[in-house]
Amino acid sequence: MTTPGIRPLVAGNWKMNGTLAMAGALVSDINGRYRQAALKADLLLCPPFPYLAAVGGQLTGTGISLGAQDCHTGASGAHTGDVSAQMLADLGCRYVILGHSERRADHGESSALVAAKAKAALAAGLGAIICVGETEAQRNAGEEKKIVEYQIIDSIPAEATATNAVIAYEPVWAIGTGKTPTPADVEAMHRHIRALLVTRVPGGAGMRILYGGSVKPSNAAELMAVPEVNGALVGGASLKVEDFWAIAEGAAKSAA
Numbered sequence: 001m002t003t004p005g006i007r008p009l010v011a012g013n014w015k016m017n018g019t020l021a022m023a024g025a026l027v028s029d030i031n032g033r034y035r036q037a038a039l040k041a042d043l044l045l046c047p048p049f050p051y052l053a054a055v056g057g058q059l060t061g062t063g064i065s066l067g068a069q070d071c072h073t074g075a076s077g078a079h080t081g082d083v084s085a086q087m088l089a090d091l092g093c094r095y096v097i098l099g100h101s102e103r104r105a106d107h108g109e110s111s112a113l114v115a116a117k118a119k120a121a122l123a124a125g126l127g128a129i130i131c132v133g134e135t136e137a138q139r140n141a142g143e144e145k146k147i148v149e150y151q152i153i154d155s156i157p158a159e160a161t162a163t164n165a166v167i168a169y170e171p172v173w174a175i176g177t178g179k180t181p182t183p184a185d186v187e188a189m190h191r192h193i194r195a196l197l198v199t200r201v202p203g204g205a206g207m208r209i210l211y212g213g214s215v216k217p218s219n220a221a222e223l224m225a226v227p228e229v230n231g232a233l234v235g236g237a238s239l240k241v242e243d244f245w246a247i248a249e250g251a252a253k254s255a256a
């Protein structure tokens with residue numbers, strides 16, 4: 001077990017990919033496998049906003065959770081193109097991914113904004129999956145632990161607890177590149193994050209810390225078995241049922 005007492009979570013971040021037809025086929029395949037498997041891991045699917053209702057309908061009663069990829073800090077108002085956490089909750093979302101490195105880079109999202117979004121998500125009853133991770137230059141400079149520490153301190157709202165928030169450690173240089181840190185590097189970072197959570201978050205010893213960044217079937221078992229890794233945030237591989245399922249099985253095995 002990678003952290004005694006913590007059930008792994010395997011989350012699929014579809015990003016801006018797929019079609020309605022593809023979403024339907026993918027979810028029905030995952031549902032079929034999940035029904036028969038008694039997997040020792042929780043599964044979460046995070047499709048793009050326009051597909052949330054359809055995917056949510058397919059997931060109803062299955063035990064697999066629905067999540068979104070972002071939300072606004074406000075409850076309502078003049079924010080063209082934005083979506084509130086309460087709207088996501090209305091659609092049956094259980095989680096929302098916040099502060100993904102693509103949002104931090106593409107939309108200039110700061111950790112302070114991520115914390116405000118997480119606060120809104122928690123107020124709406126959603127679980128906040130807060131993403132952190134260093135760039136390649138920061139790792140090469142030996143600054144990765146400091147960077148991640150600052151991101152966590154600044155991105156977690158005061159209301160966060162072990163049950164309503166999840167940290168996803170995603171080295172930016174590993175996302176979508178096929179490159180991954182060594183298991184020893186992942187362990188060092190996850191232990192560092194755990195120590196920080198224990199001092200800053202109520203119940204921090206039991207908070208999930210996911211690893212994300214080029215997780216695939218060939219490395220899932222090894223990465224998911226690393227101490228203090230409590231599941232995965234999966235991008236590209238979550239769009240292929242066989243790959244996503246193999247990763248989920250790898251995470252479940254590590255917790256068995």
Ligand code: PEP
Binds near residue numbers: 170174235
């Ligand atoms: C992600 O975007 O959260 C991610 C981990 O992507 P990938 O698995 O494709 O590296």
